[in-house]
Amino acid sequence: MTEGSAVAEAAEHPASPGWLRGRIDAFRTAPIAHGLLLGLFSLLTALVLAVVNDLTRGAIEDRATEDLYASLAQVIPDDIRDNEVTAGPLTLDDPQEGPVTVYRALQGGKVTGTAYEMIGYGYGGRIEVLLGVDPDGQLLGVRVLSHAETPGLGDKVEAAKSDWIFRFTGLSLGNPGPDAWKVKRDGGSFDQFSGATITPRAVVGAVRRGLEFFGRNQPALLAAPADTTASPEAK
Amino acid sequence: MSADYSKIARSGLWDDNIIFGQMLALCPLLAVTGTATNGLGMGLATAAVLVMSGVAISLVRNAITPEIRIPAFVLVIACIVTVVDMALNAWLHDLHKVLGLFIPLIVTNCAILGRAEAFASRNSAPAAAFDGLMMGLGFTASLVFVGACREILGSGTLFANASVLLGPRLGFLEITVIPDYDGFLLLILPPGGFIILGFLLALKSIVDSRQRASGHTADSRLPKVFTAAGVLSPEPEGETAR
Secondary structure, three states, X not given: OHHHHHHHHHHHOOOOOHHHHHHHHHHHOOHHHHHHHHHHHHHHXXXXXXXXXXXXXXXXXXXXXXHHHHHHHHHXXXXXXXXXXXXXXXXXXXXXXXXXXXXXXXXXXXXEEEEEEEEEEEOOEEEEEEEEEOOOOOEEEEEEEEOOOOOOOHHHHOOOXXXXXXXXXXOEOOEOOHHHOOEHHHOOOEOOEOOEOHHHHHHHHHHHHHHHHHHHHHHHHHOOOOOOOOOOOOO | OOOOHHHHHHHXXXXXXXXXXXXXXXXXXXXXXXXXXXXXXXXXXXXXXXXXXXXXXXXOOOOOOHHHHHHHHHHHHHHXXXXXXXXXXXXXXXXXXXXXXXXXHHOOOHHHHHHHHHOHHHOOXXXXXXXXXXXXXXXXXXXXXXXXXXXXXXXXXXXXXXXXXXXXXXXXXXXXXXXXXOOXXXXXXXXXXXXXXXXXXXXXXXHHHHHHHOOOOOOXXXXXXXXXXXXXXXXXXXXXXX
């Protein structure tokens, strides 16, 4: 009704300055206008997000790579290698885990340690766990690369916030036994956190799967790389 | 109308404090105030988003028709939170490692939509920015205070892991208040948040009624109306009953 009267009024004074204004005001009350306006807002915000995503994507990838390298240095001790761990990663196609990128530490052309990522699913989604494993299948170290667990409860899997993650160092599938690779609540030997069981359960599960992956692919993992990219000057 | 900045400050910091006045944002309150440090991180991240969303919504307030304002505000706020998350991750990566966990939680904070609806959509951009800042600071103070109470009583420490958030130079903030304390798990878990919040609310109520009795504030306290969007209407001309 308002629309009709406004249009009629506008038709009476087609040249008056209020004519366009009247049309716009009338249009703004129509349901289609709400839809269009909301659609415009959605388009604008989508545009902003797309632009920012494009601007930041490269930098975010660089930061993730830097984090990976820094964590690699923590799970592969310096004194067991004479190569650059990040050079010449190996990609293994595992029947259960899919393609896994493996970084290798070499000394005198022999593999002295391997490092690779496993994914666990915690309370807040993906948890990326980096494992360092020596040639006998013993853990050199474990670090959580990224996660979205609840601050104050689940984030104790970070090395910066708790020493829980250091517990894994030196363990293997035989130590503790296969049945003990669970959190205590599930009858295993790993502590959960007060208020957070799902996060440590996911991390313990991911580490266990990582060790099983090592067991399945041990020969391929330990085979000396064909092209010896090991550079002696590397620190 | 011209904004009364001292009134905005008082409203954000005390009278309509997001936690203790409006009783909003209880979800992040329960989730992150296990320690004072986490409360501080969440509070600062929220304050930044409150300022930005206040300005953005104030700028587009005349373009939005009343019927679609809530979805439009949600779009703007979600967009800002995502942009902040991506920008921090790309260019302030060390800060993102610490605050990154809190940023997605901000979207669940109904107080931001509440301020957009109750203040930013009716005021100029500078006033909205100031309101966001004051609300954010009041929120931060509340989170740190609740966090400190829960941390001291629950784990016997204060500002644990502060050096991760604030840098090693402020590591001296990390205090063990009660040595060899076994911890009181209930207070670390969400129910502890409710219990502490209840005691603190009672305390604020006592302070407020003392002040009223001594005639400090002569305002006749109007009954506040809460809606799903977290809008409250301390002013008589408020249009909460729509």
